[in-house]
Amino acid sequence: MRKAELTMAIVMGIFSLYLMWKSTELEIGWIQGEGPGGGAWPFWLATVMLISCIFIIVNWVRKASPPSRSAEVFMDRGTLIAVGLVAGSLIVTVALFYVIGVYGALPLFMIFYVRFLGRHTWPVTAAMATITPVATFFFFDIALKITLPKGLPIVEETIFYPLYKIFL
Amino acid sequence: MAEILTLLWGGFLVAFQPLNLMLIIFGCTVGLFIGAMPGLGSVNGVAILLPLTFLVPPTGAIIFLAAIYYGAMYGGAISSIMLGIPGASTAVATTFDGRPLAKQGLADKALTAAAVASFVGGTISVVLFTFFAPPLAHVALFFGAPEEFSLMMLAFATFVGLGGDDIAKTLFSICVGLVLSAVGLDIISGEPRLVFGDIPGFMRGINFLVLAIGIYGIGEMLWTVEENYKAGGKSMLSKAVVTVSRTVKNLKELLGMWKTMLMGSFLGYFVGILPAAGATPGSLMSYGIAKQIAPDPDKFGKGAVEGVIAPEAANNAASTGSMLPMLTLGIPGSPTTAILLGGMVIWGLEPGPLLFTQNADFVWGLIASLYAANLFAVIINVAFIPVFIWVLKMPFTLLAPIIFLLCLIGGYAPTQSMHDVWLMILFGIVGYLLRKLEYPLAPAVLAIVLGPLAEPALRQSLLISNGSFEIFFTRAYSAPIMISALILLALPLLKLLARQMKRKRSQA
Structure with missing residues (x-):
């Protein structure tokens, strides 16, 4: 810790420091007739961030904050695996949005999470993997007209165009 | 007085016409569910359903939209309490104590408290609205850029002065939020600013929902995954039961907290009527003050019912308050009222002082419908509490993927861009790590909401004063607000000095 x-x-x-440097791409001083330049606001805020970090380090040296005193491990192996698997599966799911779309990736995510992480039975898994995409489709795509990513054009054309024809 | 009551009675006759009454009930229910979805708030509800209102007369239309607005304000608290994800920026403060309460198995208590407080806040502000609309509109006219900035400073100072977290980390969190809100096009010069790695997605700026869902959705869920793992896979999001006797007991307890409710309602209303302030700073300030006046402030953040009541009373009161500058001045107090204003213009109603005389039917119909909307929203809300509790009883490993799904869609829906989804996951992971190290993250979320309001206010003020900061201290409304903010900022330092003096004295 x-x-x-x-x-x-x-x-x-x-x-x-990076933010301070990036802010200087715009004027950080006073522009006559326009007031403070566009970079001034983020520049000074980033400066306060830097000062805060220095204070956090000072507190660390003085052991003034609870995490700087704690002898606990920040993340043990088991936690790392448990959290890593979930975060990893989210990243893979979002990456799959580009290829097979939300409605292709979602059942896979559900199967992975419910069956392999949650260790539920196959009937429960199957129910989750079918009900969630169907409910999502009708609520977001049809009722609210928020079109979620469908992946490659071929996926959208073959599967969703007929569905749009029926429901929209 | 008598004249106002006659007008109000006329308004009730309008609001209770069968069509309008149906619209109120339908609007409240739809609003409640949209508000309860993480990532969808009253803005989304009102924006999505605005086109529907062209089917009914203007009075019916605004009544419908106002009912959705009200329903969503009630609903925002639901996802804050149940999932720990604020449904909208106005419900951020509700998560602070609502979530701990739900974790302790008291979700029903928190939900009832939120519903009742919302009802009290909403009703008090409608009464105030009825009687003090015109004179207050006049005061709001004196609020310029310096006053707005002072008000923002006060909101941030509440965190530093009353937050009780590590000061350096709180300050860091506020500034990160403000810097992230500065990403995109500079509002004054229009130049691209902080466009990291020249990725075009950053040109649009960072929507507050991306950060809020990242931190409170993804980050909170990763945190729960860790706790679930440590508990051997047995933890649930919350365990709670609802019975009639428990509800009656909860309601009785709430009666003892009338002071917090009144404080939140009045404060929320006054902050709400200030142009560009609205419900978010109102609910936050109300939370800060409730913490200060409470007999045991240490309970806040760990599950104090007052911590749910104060922001909920304030945000509902503010949402009514923010309709005042919209109707009287044509200045919207919140994004939702901005859309309502847009609707009014489409229906051919000109907002301004004349609206009260020329379209009295419309104005008083709207005001009367607010009374009705409040009543129906609280009834519908309480009726649905068992349903919400039932959802929480699902095993974590079934509920978690559904929440992740809602987060991903909530991040995608407002801008329909994958860039935001990736950014949200990044914020979620970083937020999770920061949270483990006890960085307070709520200030960052509030800062990213208030940043786009604070920066132009500061720059305009400095432009008026030619670069002098004196402007914040010389104006009648700005000076007291700014000075209170500075006192709050200095409070932790003063406490530290006092403690050291005490130590020295005891050593001597």
Whole structure:
């Protein structure tokens, strides 16, 4: 935990410096007749971020904040695997949106989560994998007219064009 | 007085026409469900259903939209409490104590408290609206850029002064939110700003929902995954039962908190009528003050019912309040009222002081319908509490993928861009790591909402004063607000000094 606290403060400090540098792409001083330049607001805020990070590091040295005193492990192996699997499956699901669309990726995500992470029975898994995409389609695509990504054009043309014809 | 009551009676006759009454009930129900969806708030509801209103006369149309607005304000609290994801920016403050309550198995108590507080806040503000509309519209006219900025400062200062978290981390969180809100096109010069890696998606800026759903949706769920893993896979999102006797007991307890409700309602109403302030800063300030006046402030953030009541009373009161500048001045107090205003213009109604005399039927019909909308919204809301509780009883591993799905769609829906979905996942993971290190994240979400209002207010003020910060201290309305903000900011420092003096004295 102690190491993580320091690492995060340093990473965020560097991020603040990057933001300060990025803000200078616009004028950060006073422009006659226009007031403060467009970069001034983010520049000074990033400066405050940097100062805050320095204080977090000072507190770390003085052991003044709870995480800087904690001897606990920031993330043990099991937590890393549990959280990593979920985060990873989300990333893969979103990446699949481009190829097979929301309605292709969603059942796969449900099968992975409900069957393999949740260890539910196959009937429960099958129910989740069919009900959620169908409900989503009718609520968002049809009722609210928010078209969700359908993936490659071929997927949309063969599967969804006939559905649009019926329901829209 | 008598004249107002006659006009109000006339308004009730309009509101209780069968068609209008149906529209109120339908609007409240639709609004409740849209508001309860993470990522969809009253703005989405009103925007999506605006075209439907062309089928009915203008009075019916605005009554319908106002009912959706009201329903959604009630609904926003539901996802804040049940899932810990604020349904809209106005419900951010509700998560602070609503979520802990739900985790302790008291979701029914939190939901009842939210519904009742919303009803009290809404009703008090409609009464205030009825009697003080014209004089208050006059005060609002004096609010310029310096006053607006001072008000924002006060909202942020509440976090630093009353937050109780690590000051450096709170400050960091506020500034991150504000910087993220500055991404996109510079509002004044129109130049692209902070466009990371020249990715075109950043030109549009970062929608607050992307950060809010990232942190409260994805980040919170990852956190729950960790807790679930540590608990051996047995934890549930919340366990709660609803019975009539429990509800009666909850309602009785709420009676003892009338002070917090009144405070939230009045504060919310006054903040709501200020142009460009609206319900979000109102609910936050109300939370801060409730914490300060409470006998045991330490309970806040860990499941204090007052922490749900205060912001909920305030945000409903503010949503009524924000209709006032819209009707009297044509200045919307919130994004939703901006859409309502757009609707009024389409229906051929000119907002402004003359509206009250020329279209009295319309104005008073709307005001009367607000009374009715409040009543129906609270009834519908309480009736649905068992349904919401039932949803929470699902095993975590079934509910979690559904919430992830709602997050992904909620991030995608407002802009329909995959860029936002990726950004949301990034915020979720970083937010999760920051949360583990006890960085408070609520200030960042509020900052990204208020940033686009605060920056132009500051720049316009400085332009007026030619670069001098004195402008915030020399104007009659701005000075007291700014000074209170600075006192709040200095509060932690003063506390620290006092503690050190005490220590020195005890050593000597």
